[in-house]
Amino acid sequence: xxxxxxxxxxxxxxxxxxxxxxxxxxxxxxxxxxxxxxxxxxxxxxxxxxxxxxxxxxxxxxxxxxxxxxxxxxxxxxxxxxxxxxxxxxxxxxxxxxxxxxxxxxxxxxxxxxxxxxxxxxxxxxxxxxxxxxxxxxxxxxxxxxxxxxxxxxxxxxxxxxxxxxxxxxxxxxxxxxxxxxxxxxxxxxxxxxxxxxxxxxxxxxxxxxxxxxxxxxxxxxxxxxxxxxxxxxxxxxxxxxxx
Amino acid sequence: xxxxxxxxxxxxxxxxxxxxxxxxxxxxxxxxxxxxxxxxxxxxxxxxxxxxxxxxxxxxxxxxxxxxxxxxxxxxxxxxxxxxxxxxxxxxxxxxxxxxxxxxxxxxxxxxxxxxxxxxxxxxxxxxxxxxxxxxxxxxxxxxxxxxxxxxxxxxxxxxxxxxxxxxxxxxxxxxxxxxxxxxxxxxxxxxxxxxxxxxxxxxxxxxxxxxxxxxxxxxxxxxxxxxxxxxxxxxxxxxxxxx
DNA sequence: CGGAATGTTGATTATATTCAACTGTTGTGG
DNA sequence: CCACAACAGTTGAATATAATCAACATTCCG
Numbered sequence: 001x002x003x004x005x006x007x008x009x010x011x012x013x014x015x016x017x018x019x020x021x022x023x024x025x026x027x028x029x030x031x032x033x034x035x036x037x038x039x040x041x042x043x044x045x046x047x048x049x050x051x052x053x054x055x056x057x058x059x060x061x062x063x064x065x066x067x068x069x070x071x072x073x074x075x076x077x078x079x080x081x082x083x084x085x086x087x088x089x090x091x092x093x094x095x096x097x098x099x100x101x102x103x104x105x106x107x108x109x110x111x112x113x114x115x116x117x118x119x120x121x122x123x124x125x126x127x128x129x130x131x132x133x134x135x136x137x138x139x140x141x142x143x144x145x146x147x148x149x150x151x152x153x154x155x156x157x158x159x160x161x162x163x164x165x166x167x168x169x170x171x172x173x174x175x176x177x178x179x180x181x182x183x184x185x186x187x188x189x190x191x192x193x194x195x196x197x198x199x200x201x202x203x204x205x206x207x208x209x210x211x212x213x214x215x216x217x218x219x220x221x222x223x224x225x226x227x228x229x230x231x232x233x234x235x236x237x238x239x240x241x242x243x244x
Numbered sequence: 245x246x247x248x249x250x251x252x253x254x255x256x257x258x259x260x261x262x263x264x265x266x267x268x269x270x271x272x273x274x275x276x277x278x279x280x281x282x283x284x285x286x287x288x289x290x291x292x293x294x295x296x297x298x299x300x301x302x303x304x305x306x307x308x309x310x311x312x313x314x315x316x317x318x319x320x321x322x323x324x325x326x327x328x329x330x331x332x333x334x335x336x337x338x339x340x341x342x343x344x345x346x347x348x349x350x351x352x353x354x355x356x357x358x359x360x361x362x363x364x365x366x367x368x369x370x371x372x373x374x375x376x377x378x379x380x381x382x383x384x385x386x387x388x389x390x391x392x393x394x395x396x397x398x399x400x401x402x403x404x405x406x407x408x409x410x411x412x413x414x415x416x417x418x419x420x421x422x423x424x425x426x427x428x429x430x431x432x433x434x435x436x437x438x439x440x441x442x443x444x445x446x447x448x449x450x451x452x453x454x455x456x457x458x459x460x461x462x463x464x465x466x467x468x469x470x471x472x473x474x475x476x477x478x479x480x481x482x483x484x485x486x487x488x
Numbered sequence: 489c490g491g492a493a494t495g496t497t498g499a500t501t502a503t504a505t506t507c508a509a510c511t512g513t514t515g516t517g518g
Numbered sequence: 519c520c521a522c523a524a525c526a527g528t529t530g531a532a533t534a535t536a537a538t539c540a541a542c543a544t545t546c547c548g
Contacts, residue, residue: 081405089408091401103394112401135387142386143379149393150347156400157335157356161325163407164333164449167535196494205408210536212496228545411503440526454504456528472513 019050026073026124029097032148035140047130051123053077059115059123060101068127069105072098075121078199079113088114090203091159093194102149105131118195166243168206172214174243175204176224180233189236193229263294270317270368273341276392279384291374295367297321303359303367304345312371313349316342319365322443323357332358334447335403337438346393349375362439410487412450416458418487419448420468424477433480437473462486 027033027045036044050073053059060066062082074096080088091113094100104112105128135142162171179191193200201211215231218224223239225232233239271277271289280288294317297303304310306326318340324332335357338344348356349372379386406415423435437444445455459475462468467483469476477483 081401081408083409089405091404103397106390106394107398109398112398132387135390136383139380139383139386142383142390143376146350146379146386146390146393149390149397150350153347153393153397153400154351154353154356156397156404157325160335160400160404160407161333163404164325165327198494207537208495209497209538213536216496413503442526451505452527453506453529457504460528 022073022122023048023050023124026071026097027126030071030099032099032141032144034144036134036138040134040138040141044126044130044134048124048126051125053117053121053123055117055119055121057117059117059121060111061114062112063110066101066104066109066111066128068101068125069099069131070101070115071124071126072096072100073122073124075123076118076194077115077121078118078195078203079115080202082114087198087202087207089205090199091156093118093203095194099148102145103152106145106149118199163205168204168210169214169217170243171204171206172211173218173239175200176231176233177236177240177243179231180236189233191231191233193231197229266317266366267292267294267368270315270341271370274315274343276343276346276385276388278388280378280382284378284382284385288370288374288378292368292370295369297361297365297367299361299363299365301361303361303365304355305358306356307354310345310348310353310355310372312345312369313343313375314345314359315368315370316340316344317366317368319367320362320438321359321365322362322439322447323359324446326358331442331446331451333449334443335400337362337447339438343392346389347396350389350393362443407449412448412454413458413461414487415448415450416455417462417483419444420475420477421480421484421487423475424480433477435475435477437475441473 024041024045027041027048033041033044048068051059053075059070059077072094076096077094077100079091079094079100081091082088092100094115100115101111104110105126108128135145162174166174176191179193180189195203197211197215198208201208204211206214215224215226218239219226221238223233223235223242225234268285268289271285271292277285277288292312295303295311297319303314303321316338320340321338321344323335323338323344325335326332336344338359344359345355348354349370352372379389406418410418420435423437424433439447441455441459442452445452448455450458459468459470462483463470465482467477467479467486469478
């Protein structure tokens with residue numbers, strides 16, 4: 001599933017042939033660049049670089065300059081709003097071939113969140129300048145970027161809605177249902193949490209203690225079975241009802 | 245300050261000369277169209293229409309199709325996430341010359357919020373199609389739209405942060421300070437709430453009862469004086485301290 | 489094996505909601 | 519102009535919800 005970096009120490013890889021192919025492959029897959037010419041993609045690639053992150057390392061910290069738009073080649077990150085004390089609120093998990101940081105990079109603003117690797121991760125860093133140049137020349141690319149930003153906006157809005165209008169149990173139930181929705185197994189769907197329960201709790205804007213109690217509650221009610229990070233959905237209909 | 249609509253009944257105005265000037269003036273002011281040619285702006289204007297809303301009327305309802313991108317010619321609206329029972333969460337107030345609905349209009353999605361007029365309001369409705377055509381032809385316009393969407397994203401993100409990390413009193417204090425920040429009077433700054441206390445409470449994601457108690461508390465502590473919608477900031481430093 | 493990180497559980501507390509009753513304000517038609 | 523209805527705001531009491539604190543158990547790695 002994952003392909004190790006060719007450089008195991010240090011954060012930035014060298015320009016080895018394998019790395020170059022990885023970088024170009026990631027860029028070729030970006031929805032934003034679907035309408036760019038091969039030449040334009042090559043120009044972007046020539047200005048981009050790979051950055052390897054060990055588990056726990058940060059791709060960017062709140063308030064620091066954004067190095068550019070960021071694409072996950074492999075691995076997993078969390079985008080989080082850290083608090084002075086206690087745990088951060090997790091805004092989003094970002095997995096392979098997903099992009100983040102478009103908004104602050106485009107506007108040349110400091111990072112509005114921190115991005116921490118939840119596993120060893122490889123990023124493609126695309127600096128602002130070549131992207132701006134391309135946007136000026138390729139309206140279709142600018143449209144795709146706008147569409148991607150619009151998507152991000154709508155999904156944040158629905159986060160806000162969930163936070164304002166549903167309690168923790170409802171958010172948890174909805175989250176489990178949405179995880180199960182992606183899985184297509186027949187019988188009892190099993191889902192795997194994408195991160196530790198503490199981190200998932202932060203994603204749901206609750207404390208880890210509260211999440212623990214809620215999972216126990218759902219288990220006792222026969223809705224789910226919890227085995228570490230693996231959760232079996234026993235009564236999807238009832239779970240969906242709780243999410244209302 | 246405000247100019248009445250030339251049509252007082254019905255929601256859509258006719259094509260009177262005064263209306264046409266209003267519509268063209270609003271469009272000429274749009275940041276998104278700064279780099280468009282006069283001809284392109286005229287094309288947009290020819291496809292746009294005015295829509296007049298009485299106080300309390302909705303420009304769009306949650307889940308219904310978006311008529312296009314919307315610009316406020318004059319008046320005031322709230323963008324809100326309604327709940328089945330009880331009050332909505334207010335996401336943003338939208339005043340003169342401000343735009344909303346870019347994201348759902350661009351993506352041709354149903355309205356992700358309802359937009360309700362807090363005063364008699366005139367909107368310019370810009371349908372999706374002519375905007376898309378312009379985006380294809382004018383990269384600079386697409387860039388401005390992307391930048392505007394990126395701004396919206398960042399400001400929602402900071403809403404989310406405030407909600408997750410500050411309690412109601414902190415959010416209220418920060419809100420009062422930010423209102424006062426715009427006013428440049430010397431001595432004790434006075435601010436005027438942009439809407440009823442009930443609506444402002446929804447903007448802060450608290451109940452009107454809670455807001456009432458908090459305002460009383462701040463008054464008793466000598467931080468502010470409340471006279472209806474007008475609030476005098478007596479101790480701005482302490483208020484800012486409470487917002488931390 | 490040992491230590492750190494993660495997770496669980498119970499007790500207590502903070503925060504704000506909900507409910508209910510009451511007061512004040514505003515706008516409208518008689 | 520007044521009466522009145524609808525809306526807006528205030529206050530108190532009871533309650534819901536989840537955070538916090540503290541102690542302990544478990545799991546994961548090196």
